Amino acid sequence: MPRLALYALAVCALAVAAAVVSFAQGSWIGVVWILLAGVSSNMAWYYLRKAKLDRAAAREAELMG
Numbered sequence: 001m002p003r004l005a006l007y008a009l010a011v012c013a014l015a016v017a018a019a020v021v022s023f024a025q026g027s028w029i030g031v032v033w034i035l036l037a038g039v040s041s042n043m044a045w046y047y048l049r050k051a052k053l054d055r056a057a058a059r060e061a062e063l064m065g
Helices: 003-024 030-064
Strands: none
Touching: 003 030
8 A cells, every 4th residue: 555545544544533522522623624534535545546557557568568
């Protein structure tokens, strides 16, 4: 798994935990944490998909010669 995808997943998990704590304390700042979790989740998805496509392109280039 690409390193940037792992970092993004870690940020996503931490943001979700921070949102839960914020909402449990009655703070609306949890909304910001939810938005950050969404962005980091999308970044993780992007980096995973990019790595998969890069591997497929390298495999195809290897087959072509």
